[in-house]
Amino acid sequence: MKYFISVNGQQQGPFEEYELMSQGLTPSTLVWKEGMASWVPASTLPELAAYITSAPVGGYAAPAAPAGGYAAPVGGYAAPAYVQPPVQQPTGPMPKTYLAESIGIMLCCCQIFGIIGLVHASGVSSAYNAGRYAEAEQKSQDAKKWVKYGLIAGVVQYLLLGIFYFVYFFILIGAAASGY
Known part of the structure; x- marks a missing residue:
């Protein structure tokens, strides 16, 4: 699943879950993924709990959401289509190995x-x-x-x-x- 985050009021992403660690994800970072109605703090998504880091020493405040909230990411996100190749079924019993x-x-x-x-x-x-x-x-x-x-x-x-x-x-x- 791909996630978008808000950093200093700017939308960034998409990111895989494991990539969020390198983006400095905190409990108050605003996050959006496909299928969500609006942006929410990362701490409200249980699947991101392992990726949330504590605030750096000295702390900082989460960026304020712009007036009117965030819209879905520009251009949206569609998962790439993946088609499983068909498995060729054997047409008979296994031949003798010798x-x-x-x-x-x-x-x-x-x-x-x-x-x-x-x-x-x-x-x-x-x-x-x-x-x-x-x-x-x-x-x-x-x-x-x-x-x-x-x-x-x-x-x-x-x-x-x-x-x-x-x-x-x-x-x-x-x-x-x-x-x-």
Whole structure:
């Protein structure tokens, strides 16, 4: 809510409530806000109680209201129009995150593909909760893709390792048989 104040018979404002402190608001300062019929002392408005400061040492008198009182501020005050942007509602259930699968791939098969899958998987629920369903679906598909790549890389890695040990074993047997 915006407030106008009278300082030395001059209208000042508009001010937010918290800005009134820096304006030297006292209990006798005349205040007006939109919706009020006339100017009133600040002490009569309960919402301004926290912002009222005591008079400075030596004191001063509140300015006298001009003859005929104060009119509404020149030009008036209209609060700016604010329109809440519409929240896009998800168009279906949350897509699968593939979080567990990505962690499994990262730990057991191929770390790099598992980490990439984990990054995509962690974005699924946040995009879905923000109402960006298409983005959540895309992140889910990307996580699934990287889980598959990691699984394939892990299978190839273990097959090559098995072949290596198989060949190594037969070289050892051959060396033992020949006496080396």
